[in-house]
Amino acid sequence: MAVHGKKDKDRLKAVLLEVFGTSDDEDDSSGQYQRINGLHHCRNHVDHALQETTVKGVEAEGWFENAEMNQAMCFGSLPNWAKGLTDALPTDLLSRKIRSRQPLFDQLTVNVYAPGEGIKAHVDLERFEDGIAIVSLGSAAVMDFTRDECHERLLLQPGDVLLLEGDARYQWKHGIAAVPSEQFGGLHIQRGWRKSITFRKLVPEG
Ligand SMILES: O=C(O)CCC(=O)C(=O)O
Numbered sequence: 001m002a003v004h005g006k007k008d009k010d011r012l013k014a015v016l017l018e019v020f021g022t023s024d025d026e027d028d029s030s031g032q033y034q035r036i037n038g039l040h041h042c043r044n045h046v047d048h049a050l051q052e053t054t055v056k057g058v059e060a061e062g063w064f065e066n067a068e069m070n071q072a073m074c075f076g077s078l079p080n081w082a083k084g085l086t087d088a089l090p091t092d093l094l095s096r097k098i099r100s101r102q103p104l105f106d107q108l109t110v111n112v113y114a115p116g117e118g119i120k121a122h123v124d125l126e127r128f129e130d131g132i133a134i135v136s137l138g139s140a141a142v143m144d145f146t147r148d149e150c151h152e153r154l155l156l157q158p159g160d161v162l163l164l165e166g167d168a169r170y171q172w173k174h175g176i177a178a179v180p181s182e183q184f185g186g187l188h189i190q191r192g193w194r195k196s197i198t199f200r201k202l203v204p205e206g
């Protein structure tokens, strides 16, 4: 494809995104996001079968039977379906200090987003230690990372894993706009139902 104007570039980006899940130099070979220290974006990391097992595991908990519920949390020992998922996380990308702590995660949060819903820009609470993993399931959505005047957009697709450590965890806010649809690199994203599973470790009391 000959690439001339902006339209061509956007088309090329869209094709690359569709085929490879990436279109530019946003990260290096280890998935480290170059413009945000401590952020890893591992695309399509959780395979389809594990995504399905995870969704079934969440559904079997019955947390979201009441349609008004959009968030559930677990503390301490994690359910079996969640252990399967943590085993598959690319935790070797975390610093040695974090990946050698025991347990690595003792808290999980499931967020459910109806089409068009989002989450306000925030830094995760201080009661959680450094080193947070977020697994995306269901609809694609753009996550915004903001710090002072800086703004980075990441396209999250089902099976993607984000790891947040250091600056990415403490200095940058992350959020998802509440919009029915959005554009990303020439792609039109119509928001459907989305779930995310976030794994964290509580700061010990005392
Ligand atoms: O849904 C997501 O991908 C992010 C969730 C999140 O940031 C949180 O629960 O703190």
Ligand SMILES: [Fe+2]
Pocket (backbone or CB within 6 Å): 122, 123, 124, 174
């Ligand atoms: Fe968060």
